[in-house]
Amino acid sequence: MLHLIYAFLMESVKLWLAIAPYLLLGMFIAGLLHSFLGARFIGRHLGGSGPRSILKATLFGIPLPLCSCGVIPVAASLKKEGASKSSVLSFLVSTPTTGVDSILATYSLLGPLFAIFRPLAAFLNGLTIGIFNWLFNPEKVEKPTSHTHPWLSSPFRVKEALRYGFIELAAEIGKWLLVGALLGGILTVAIPEELLTRYLSHPSLHYLVMLALGIPLYVCATGSIPIAAALIGKGFSPGAALVFLIAGPATNTVTLSFVYSKLGRRAFYIYLSFIILISLLIGWVFNLLWLSLGGDVSLISPQGSGLPLSLRLLAGVILLIIILRGLYRGSGKEVKSMRYELYVPDMTCKHCQMTIEKKLRGIAGVKGILVNLDKRTVGVDGELSLEEVEGAIREVGYTPSRK
Numbered sequence: 052m053l054h055l056i057y058a059f060l061m062e063s064v065k066l067w068l069a070i071a072p073y074l075l076l077g078m079f080i081a082g083l084l085h086s087f088l089g090a091r092f093i094g095r096h097l098g099g100s101g102p103r104s105i106l107k108a109t110l111f112g113i114p115l116p117l118c119s120c121g122v123i124p125v126a127a128s129l130k131k132e133g134a135s136k137s138s139v140l141s142f143l144v145s146t147p148t149t150g151v152d153s154i155l156a157t158y159s160l161l162g163p164l165f166a167i168f169r170p171l172a173a174f175l176n177g178l179t180i181g182i183f184n185w186l187f188n189p190e191k192v193e194k195p196t197s198h199t200h201p202w203l204s205s206p207f208r209v210k211e212a213l214r215y216g217f218i219e220l221a222a223e224i225g226k227w228l229l230v231g232a233l234l235g236g237i238l239t240v241a242i243p244e245e246l247l248t249r250y251l252s253h254p255s256l257h258y259l260v261m262l263a264l265g266i267p268l269y270v271c272a273t274g275s276i277p278i279a280a281a282l283i284g285k286g287f288s289p290g291a292a293l294v295f296l297i298a299g300p301a302t303n304t305v306t307l308s309f310v311y312s313k314l315g316r317r318a319f320y321i322y323l324s325f326i327i328l329i330s331l332l333i334g335w336v337f338n339l340l341w342l343s344l345g346g347d348v349s350l351i352s353p354q355g356s357g358l359p360l361s362l363r364l365l366a367g368v369i370l371l372i373i374i375l376r377g378l379y380r381g382s383g384k385e386v387k388s389m390r391y392e393l394y395v396p397d398m399t400c401k402h403c404q405m406t407i408e409k410k411l412r413g414i415a416g417v418k419g420i421l422v423n424l425d426k427r428t429v430g431v432d433g434e435l436s437l438e439e440v441e442g443a444i445r446e447v448g449y450t451p452s453r454k
Contacts (some may be wrong), residue, residue: 064367066160066277068354070232071366073159073250076274077116077152082216086208088225101135103442108138108417112146112177113170115219116153122146126309126448136190136314140322141181143310147300148173152220157296160280161387164341164350165293172297172333180325188317220403224273227375238281254338257291258331265299266327269400272300274290280353288353298330309397312381389421389430391437393451394443403449410447414439 112122124138134142142266149157149170158166185448194246261282265275279292300325311319404422411420411431418433429451431440444451 054378059110059233059236059240059308061230061236062240062281063277066235066280066349067371068363068367069361070156070159070273070277070356072362074152074228075366075370076264077150078216080155080216082212082220084212086212097173101185102182104135104138105141105185106178108134108141109145109174109177109181112142113149113173114143114144114151114154115226116150117146122306130313135185135317136188137181137185139173139314139315140184140310140318141177143322144180144301144307144326145173145177147272147306148176148297150272152224153276156273156276160353161278161283161292162349162351162353164337164344165289165296168293168333168337168340169296170338172293175333176297176326176329178300179329180322183325184318184321187294187317187320195208199286209212217373218377221373221414222405224271225374225377228271228274231271231277235277235281238278242249250424253319254288254291257288258334260328261287261291261295261334262330265295265297266302266323269305272296276301283351288334289339290334290336293337294330294334297333298326301326389419390432391440392428392430393440393444393453395427396431396450397449398422398429406447407444410443411440 115122122143126143128137129430130136154166154170157169159385161357204399250254275296279296283289283292283294305331307319310322314322341347341350395407398407404424407418407429408422411429416433416435416439419431421430423430429440429444441451
């Protein structure tokens, strides 16, 4: 028993060290994108309807480092500002499926072919779903009356980039990255070598297994990478792993309920069915492409291990400290001695918490804020009305209720 625990821990550490240098670089680039583009820029270009806004929504979503949970308030904000349902659907598909941080992490663990094909798959998925919804689920889009996004003056943008990349983003993806690394280690050790040859010998079964794993579960775009790497190591086809990497981050119960409630039943069916169909098609094409290139293992092999061990160790320790610090921030807080206390059921991750806290801090009269993410409660103290607090939380895409 002890030797099994030691084996899976060593495999998890190996995955962690391979991904850490690229992930740190990706987090920094992600912070720059967040700081120098901002939500105002994105909202302005996604307003209106038609193929042009759908194309922009897909392209803007690909590099943004938002998970399938963190993308929901952004999508709600875009819809409120006048973006069409089709643009929002494209954004919802392409954004959590990949990101600048996960692209680099994909290269580190899954090689160059995955790193190129994954954002390409996200682009095709988002564009196809958006165009199909535009053609068969038309709507009248009202122009937004105003844009109220805050913007930063130049001297503070780099500071904001560091804060977002290494504090907010680390808190958002940290837990799922740790879970992914641990699960990757467990799968590498626990899955018997004869599983595929004895029970899942037919290649089509690989795709269905990956689809069944990915759709109902919350799978972070970055945290899913070590899981996919471990499954490939056990004999699952690369195309099947790509199905998991595409369908997993774009589908989970939270995202699907948001699409159904905010964008409508028809949009929900288009969203889910096309993610399934396109993911399977892209996975099949990926396998054909890889085999046409001679099935070169180096194209789907880890690249992070080529870096010096000292650099990987340093990056691994720094990344772990950053993520543990992000997870510790705000944990265990009790909402008490606050003038108002609200229950926010759709506040499900660190990104949600930070979005609400940032909005509330900008209101005159707020003296204190306490958020309990586990209980999904928000406490606010100060000289303001309960209606002002509720309105501020709704403005950033959440639905507060009085306890």
